[in-house]
Amino acid sequence: MKRVPANRKFIVPGFKFAGISAGIKKSGDRDLALIYSESPAIAAGMFTTNRIKAAPVKLAIENITSQKAQAIIINSGNANACTGKKGIKDAREVNKKTAEELGIPSELVYVSSTGIIGKPLPVEKINNAVPGLVDKLSPSSLRQVASAMMTTDTFAKMSSRKLKIGRKRGTITGIAKGAGMICPNMATMLCFIVTDIAINRQALDSALREAVTSSFNRLIIDNDMSTNDTVMILANGNLQNRPITKRSAEFNIFKNALNEITYDLARMIAEDGEGATKLIEVIVKGALTEADAEKIALAIANSMLVKTAIYGQDPNWGRIVAAIGYSGVEVNENTLDISLNKIKLVRKGLGTNKEKVARKTLSKKNIIITVDLGIGKETAKALTCDLTEGYIKINAHYST
């Protein structure tokens, strides 16, 4: 399960990274990270739709109106949420210190926090560590950032694509942290993407929205939504290509690569769901509309009974049928097919008595649930993981 991709492929010209321990986490693990672009980058961001937002998220939503960014400082171990006016002041202090040390305007610095809610941010610890963090910046240290963001994650999540833009080769690289508290509408707690490709703000924003819609917003671990969820993308134009617009030929190439990266990261988050032993992809076909297909895919991905059955390697398709039925979509029982991996368990609404062979396929690590409604042509996918005793153990004792 250990992922050791070459660090080199994650290098994005003009960006530097560092991750260290500032002593926020009791464990002494890395808990403070910095992403830095040598020049101001075009930036786009999407943030939690939770009505209660963490202090740094409130600031980031303000900042992003400038459409620019040059640095992101990220801490784990403390979410700086439900911390009132002091929380805002604390986030501003971290912002200011980081801007000073980097010698850049504070409007170009974003603060991002993840961890326990309702405790004051240890500003002194963080600000004392900022100079050392800045000193360690290096183009090949993205993995340090990915690991410093982790809370209950068990591995660092990184994905990268090289793409031809005219005669040049650009790079898009993303990192994410996830695991628990994941549900649609900003399914990741934190995801940061950087690219050296020049692209205008409108195109960048639109590509990000499309990518998030079909990846993080189709990902469910436990249907709880965090106060801190953030996805940001920074494009520093280091490649010096003619900036991509929504009308460029390269816009589709850029979007496809970004879609692949966010789907990769969402898949890793599902795989690394708290306590998960299996990655589950739900594919719903034959729907009248994509929205119908999405509703059903999410209902199945969100069903605790489906997720425990997959964990128990139990081909209990009745639970899948029940989830389809309560999704709110008008379906026809008599045209319904359901498969687990390639084993067709339900044909035209009736069981095929293939439980024995289905039980065998459920011993695999990757499970694909395919539902064909048989009433239309639209499709949607969702990602989730199984639900195990491990999830309970992790979450019953997190704040202690």
Added chain:
Amino acid sequence: MKRVPANRKFIVPGFKFAGISAGIKKSGDRDLALIYSESPAIAAGMFTTNRIKAAPVKLAIENITSQKAQAIIINSGNANACTGKKGIKDAREVNKKTAEELGIPSELVYVSSTGIIGKPLPVEKINNAVPGLVDKLSPSSLRQVASAMMTTDTFAKMSSRKLKIGRKRGTITGIAKGAGMICPNMATMLCFIVTDIAINRQALDSALREAVTSSFNRLIIDNDMSTNDTVMILANGNLQNRPITKRSAEFNIFKNALNEITYDLARMIAEDGEGATKLIEVIVKGALTEADAEKIALAIANSMLVKTAIYGQDPNWGRIVAAIGYSGVEVNENTLDISLNKIKLVRKGLGTNKEKVARKTLSKKNIIITVDLGIGKETAKALTCDLTEGYIKINAHYST
């Protein structure tokens, strides 16, 4: 935890009950039950809103248009859902056999099933057992019915009230089965209520709807909704009071008693949630509308993170705040108070640092989460239980 209420208090004049083993469950436990009224009763019912309904539910929805019932035959161990045309035929055969043995019209007989989905109903076993079941009918055997309905329940759920109707004393008694697959909009799989009080159909139907709204529809175990959920009430008029109408003085007395009974049963279902160690009541106050209060109460009751924290006796109020925030209701962080039992953990949106004493109160079996939004005067309650390894164990291996 064992409940051994006197059987006598559950007696309702004019009703008889029986529960036996028909060999549907491998365990040899009771799995077939009969509720019988000596005379045709006025009946009202509410059924699952799942688009995919079990065969017996389809028949019951048809039958209830007659507004009458005289017998309900209930089996556990098999839901007769996703069984196609054969399922309907099978339910009709059980209906017919029961009507014959009781010597009453088949339109007055309801069939109800709970258990595994997608397997053919063992009609022969059931119909062979019906004569013996009818022979065993007795006024004091309601507990047999309650226990024969059980699937993963650990105790039989019964509640009763005596009430003065004019100079007479009438009785309302209800039984329920629940445990898993419970979510709002018909939160119980099966609930049957009988009364000897005469009441007209309109009043009975309206009282039932009101009672279900504030009890079973405010109950969450795992947010999955069954294909079989059913609540029925039968009023046989044995008391010979002047039939209650919506304009009678006694209508409120009747409604209050019925509300208490359904809330009692909902509470027992939460207490007996699969793997549960704690009963959780969520009270939301200070909302602008009751609908807002309900949304927030259900979001909290549905949060896996809140439920695992309560299990771990961890006063992680940040998770409660997160659930309030994603409920979709416009709230003000700065007027928000949160208590666990009587310990105020959050005042005006900020932590009070009472985690230590809160941890202690969480060792109790009954936990009340009180949220005061501080922006209005409306209130709603929800019921749930904690989420434990036990839930996972039970549900990972149910169909085997």
